[in-house]
Each structure stands twice: as C-alpha cells, then as structure tokens.
Amino acid sequence: MADTIGIVGGGALGTLLTSRFLAAKADVRVVVRSPSRLEMLKRDYPALRGGTDAELLRGSDLVLLCVKAYDVPAVARSLAALDLRETAIASLQNGWGHMEILAAALPRLPLLAGATSLGAYLDERGSLHSDEDGRTLVAPWRPTDLPSAERAAEALRRAGLKADTCSDARAVLWRKLVLNSAVNPLTALARCTNGTLEAEPALFAIAERAAQEAARVGWKLEVLEKGFDPVAALRSVLRETAGNRSSMLEDLGRGRRTEVEEITGAVVRLAGEVGESTPVQAALLTLIRAAERRPQN
Template sequence: MDVLVFGAGSLGSLVGGLLARNHDVTLVGRDPHVEAVRTDGLRVSGVETFETRPAATTDGTGANADLAVVTVKAYDTAAAARALATGDVGAVCSLQNGMGNEDVLADHLDAPVLAGATTLGARSSDPGHVEWLGRGRVTVGPWRPADDAATAERVVEAFAAAGLDADATTDARGLLWEKLAINAAINPVTALARVENGAVAEPPLSGLAKSAAAEVARVASADGASLSAGDAREAVETVARATARNRSSMHGDVARGRRTEIDAINGYVVDRAGNLDCSVPVNRGLAALVRGWEVGAGVRDGE
C-alpha cells in the first residue's frame, strides 16, 4: 500500500516508520527532521529498535497515495486538507487529537474519511530519530455513513501487516469521545505540571485528571454518545499507565514554547457543554490556564 503520513512529528514519524517496514511510505514534515530522514533514514528506538528509509518531503501538495494518515496539530488540519486535495488519495485517516478534524477533512476531500485513535507512545529525539515508548494499539472507523466499513478493514489490515495491534470500530463518534476524555485529562494536566503521563495515574494529579474525564463523559452522553463517567476515568488510568514514560503532545508544546491544541480538546468540551447545558468547571479551568500560558508565552492573542 502507498501511504502518505501528513505530519511527521513524533507520532507521525513512528507510525510512518512502522508502516514503512511493509509498505511504501512518504513522510510529510519539516526540516531538519525531513532532511535527516532523506539523508540517513529514520531510526526508531525503544519498544523495538530498527532503521527504515521512508521517502520524506516538506511539501505535501500533489501527492498520490492509497491512504493518507493525518497526524498534524488540530489547528493545521485545514491546511493539510487543502494540500491533500491537490493530489489523489484513496482514503484519509485522522490520528489526531481533539474533535472536529474529520469534518474538516471531509469538507475538503472526495475520499472516505476514517476517524482513528491510538495509544502508541512516541517522543521525538534528534532529527531522523523517534523513540517508541509504548506499544499501544490503533483503532479506526468510518466517519460518515458513506465511508463504508470495508475501507476501515483494509486500513486495519495494512497496519496489522506492519506488526501493529489494530482493529476497526463501527462507532467512530464514541471512539472519539473516549479519546477526547483521555486527552482532556492527560494533556493539560501533564503540560501544566510538567510531568510524564504516568503521573496522572497517581495522587495528587489523578483526582483532577479523572474529574476532567468524567465531565467529558457527561457532555458525550448529552450529545448522544455512549460513554459513562466510570469508563472515562478507567480509560484515563489505563492509558496513563500504558504510556507512563511518554510526554504528552501538549507537554511537549509547552516545553518548546509552541501553540497547543487546547481549543480542540478542553476548549471543545467547554463549547459543546455550553450548547448542551452541562457544567464542566474542571475543563473550563484547565482550558483557561493553558490559554493563559499561551498568552504569556506570546503564542496566542489575548481574549
């Protein structure tokens, strides 16, 4: 299968590197990482250590692929979708944080859209090198009724052929709400406390993280999804322990002084809760704190 990984950060590079063991893969990312992969290949270390040589480019326009795996930040989804629309992709699968990415992709692309979630643990190291910190799994499902389940099954087969633990679901929205609960609990808490994921499974942070997840479950239920507070809390603990050594993407953004995905994660929860008359004080507080840090760091305009 020809696979385009659009967004070769830590997760995108790991997914691309794993897929490149059995498929023709092109990474779309930024220099100096892309240049390092072009010159010396991609090195993966950690759970397994290996080297592979996917193609790599900083320009994702005009690309042809059987599958595009999108791993860019949520605020870059529209730009990625516009670039993908200049080429020809057979299907597109989002493995991104936050809500709303699939709708943006569907608005721009005439191709089946898959929603995906993964618990793979990845961390960028030097250019051309990514650390694999947790084996994890990948779950994908069709986003719209027109996006038939057969496409999801083919993508699962492609992931499985590369040695990844992968499965398909027919409840993509339920999948994304559970992923949102996990991200809303782990990302801002680890970013604000400057700790690895495992810390949110233990006091003093576990109560805060699980409260954030329970609020997401409340909003999800009001929105018609099947997600209980207990299941949300359990999912957070499971993922936090499975990726204990991983540094969340939001933690990485804060450490590097970059814009975060808070709007598509806790910010989305707050906005949706307002429409559904739900109270989400923990998510509201976490969103305000991270946005306040962004303003102070100069990566966000004051609001």
C-alpha cells in the first residue's frame, strides 16, 4: 500500500484508523495534541511516525480529521498554515457546521465529509478496543471533490475497512446528526451501550422521538432527502453498533467536555430558526449540560 495517510487526533477513532493503515503498510503520520497520548501510541505502535506538530502532515495524500467538533477551528488554522497543495482533507467529525469552517480555511483543497459506524474506545491504559465491522461513507463537499472522495474510500477499503462514496455531503452529515443526536446523549445519560437503547422499550421511545424531531428539522432545511426513514435508520444503527459505547458516554464518564453543543445543540438551534418544535432534543440538551457541570462517579 503506497498511500501516505495523515491522521489528526489520537482518540479512539484516530487510533483505530492508525492501526488499520499501519497493518496495510501505508505511510502513516499521526498528529496529536498531547505528548502523553503520543507516548501511548508509540508504545502500542512502535513503527508509528507521530508528533504534536502539524508539519508532519506535509506530503500526505489524504488527511483524516478525527478530533472533536469543537477543535475543528484550531485544526483548520494549523492546516491552512501548511499551505498544502493537493492533499485531500476528510472530516470524520460529529455535529454540524465544521465543514463550513474547513471550507473557509482551506478553499483550494479537496474537502470530504465522512460518516462512520466504526466503533472504538480507549481503556484506562489508552489501549484500543474496537469493532471494525462498521461502514464509512465519504462524500465530496464540492462536486469537483468527487474523485478525491472515491480515492479516499478506496484507501479505506485497502486498509480492510468497509467504505463507499455518496454525492450529497449535506445529506450524509444530517443523517449522521439525526442518529448521533438520538443515540449519544441518551446512552451517556443512561450509561449504556448503543444496543441497550433498542433492547429497552422506554429508552427506544425517547431515541425514536429524538430522531424524528431531528429529521423534521433536516426536511425543513432541505438538507435531508424526503424518503429518509429516521426510525428504520435508528434501528439499523443500534443493531449494527450494539456493543459500542458512544463518544459522549465516554466523555461524560471521564469528566471531559462532550460534543453536545455541536450535535444536539445544533439541532435545537436550527429548529428554532425554521420554526420546528423539538422538545425531546431540548430536554436531552438540558440534561447533558447539567451532567457536564457535575463530577462523575
């Protein structure tokens, strides 16, 4: 495998992708913020080319962004300072609004929006636990970026991961937002795996209403196709990722900032702009905000 792959972020997803691309003999360059996390990665992957400086990404064919949504502005500035010429940037963030930030900072580079159901978490030692059976969908942010999206999907497939392309990035991102906003806050509050939401009818009823609310906002914004069935999609992702622990569950349990503002907060804010009522989404947002302010046991 001759690809040169840059990965920004040493969390669970970034580590999973690092492990797969290294196994496929790609030239992998990983940039992380924390020196201690870098040490852990090098402990588990001695051949890794890693560092804390974005300069390491020069020469990459593809850069995968695996940072939190609220870190995208800082990452965009770091990438812009490199003055990259042809590198494709694929964002695998949760939430809504990050692609516009990247497009403003990197107007000449191919930009790709990604949605993945790969499951991973890091244990207390920082070691990876993952379910690599999920699928990743890659979509061009601009029509001219479609060839780059196809090459990115092929690179993921060469690394042994399931990947496809789609032409409509905004629909991909809103479908992802529908599911994340229905699953992540609820699993964090109930302290359960994704599959528990389907197994327990009371929890599924809440997730179902949250997904329906987010879908209605997407339809009013005209970013979601009319034929999308939020309940069927919710059941499908819960079964596909039944054993997964959501990133919001992990973050809340470890006392870290969650992405609730970029996920649920985005749905509630945009619902207000289009005049759509989202009481379940608003309640989940309030509860996660309150939980973030309290120490976790």
